[in-house]
Amino acid sequence: MGKPSKETMVKMYRTMVKIRKAEEKLMEVFSKGDILGFLHVSIGQEAAPVGICSHLADADYIATTHRGHGHAIAKGIDLKLAMAELFGKKDGYCLGRSGSMHLADKSRGIMGANGIVGGGIPIATGAAFAAKYRKTNQVAVSTFGEGATGEGAFHEALNFAAIKKLPIVYVCENNGWAEFSPHSIHMSIQSVTQRALAYDIPAVSVANNVLEIYEEAGKAVERARQGDGPTLIEVRSERWHGHYVGDAQKYRGKEKVEQAMTKDCLLDYEKELLQTNTLKKKDVEKINAEIGAEIEEAVNFARECPYPEVSEMMKGLYL
Numbered sequence: 364m365g366k367p368s369k370e371t372m373v374k375m376y377r378t379m380v381k382i383r384k385a386e387e388k389l390m391e392v393f394s395k396g397d398i399l400g401f402l403h404v405s406i407g408q409e410a411a412p413v414g415i416c417s418h419l420a421d422a423d424y425i426a427t428t429h430r431g432h433g434h435a436i437a438k439g440i441d442l443k444l445a446m447a448e449l450f451g452k453k454d455g456y457c458l459g460r461s462g463s464m465h466l467a468d469k470s471r472g473i474m475g476a477n478g479i480v481g482g483g484i485p486i487a488t489g490a491a492f493a494a495k496y497r498k499t500n501q502v503a504v505s506t507f508g509e510g511a512t513g514e515g516a517f518h519e520a521l522n523f524a525a526i527k528k529l530p531i532v533y534v535c536e537n538n539g540w541a542e543f544s545p546h547s548i549h550m551s552i553q554s555v556t557q558r559a560l561a562y563d564i565p566a567v568s569v570a571n572n573v574l575e576i577y578e579e580a581g582k583a584v585e586r587a588r589q590g591d592g593p594t595l596i597e598v599r600s601e602r603w604h605g606h607y608v609g610d611a612q613k614y615r616g617k618e619k620v621e622q623a624m625t626k627d628c629l630l631d632y633e634k635e636l637l638q639t640n641t642l643k644k645k646d647v648e649k650i651n652a653e654i655g656a657e658i659e660e661a662v663n664f665a666r667e668c669p670y671p672e673v674s675e676m677m678k679g680l681y682l
């Protein structure tokens with residue numbers, strides 16, 4: 364798997380900008396009370412979903428976490444319908460019922476964010492099993508935080524995937540925090556790759572750098588498609604904000620937050636694109652302006668959508 368083409372590199376930048384700006388906007392509207400429930404943003408972690416999803420087709424699957432906006436955007440979700448869903452509106456992907464934490468789009472293989480830590484891992488593993496059983500050549504991706512790797516579901520799924528040589532890539536975005544607990548409190552190991560090796564699953568740990576992630580993800584997706592089984596990629600990422608929007612982060616301290624914010628995978632990538640002349644300053648400005656306008660449009664669409672009728676509340680449920 365070589366370097367991405369210029370077209371892919373620019374597309375990856377656009378998508379990272381889209382995730383960053385969409386979540387900045389979401390933080391703003393959520394803080395005003397326009398979105399209810401909890402909101403977990405992935406600002407600082409945009410490189411992983413983009414580097415991984417650049418190798419996936421619509422037919423491939425992804426199952427994610429409570430911090431799943433970035434993966435949905437990188438897998439190509441329609442931003443207007445996603446915003447409508449987050450606003451709890453009728454025209455949203457799940458009729459306004461899922462909100463942020465269960466956002467899904469079956470047509471693009473987005474099997475859902477998940478409010479249950481580790482909940483997406485067996486779902487993606489099941490999708491990979493189905494793909495292998497049906498010989499469809501689809502690949503599944505499961506993303507999760509390092510906190511989820513202490514869950515039984517993680518271990519059962521990895522064991523099963525290894526035995527069955529399933530076409531799946533496990534991606535652990537290790538941002539160093541599981542809710543309010545640092546890595547060192549709940550894990551005796553330095554890297555999540557050690558957990559994969561216990562199941563004889565090849566594993567690699569990469570920096571929060573979109574090109575490095577792209578390269579490793581390319582190999583892992585190829586391995587999966589060739590029938591050679593699962594791979595685990597750990598991305599050493601940074602959570603810029605609190606566990607949820609509104610988290611005062613007293614457990615973390617101002618210094619650690621400021622330190623995390625000095626590591627910016629989007630800015631690093633932008634610098635790289637400028638230095639290599641892949642993009643010029645005016646291209647960067649144009650992309651940022653276009654994406655900003657697209658996000659405004661999506662938010663306006665969501666605001667104007669009606670709320671679901673109370674009479675429809677019980678529709679689509681298994682009772």
Ligand SMILES: Cc1ncc(C[n+]2csc(CCOP(=O)(O)OP(=O)(O)O)c2C)c(N)n1
Nearest residue numbers: 430478479480508509510511538540541542
């Ligand atoms: C089964 C389960 N246990 C506990 C929780 C509460 N909870 C929500 S997020 C979270 C931490 C998750 O940390 P990590 O997996 O590292 O993901 P991150 O938030 O860093 O993206 C916990 C414990 C939950 N939602 N589900």
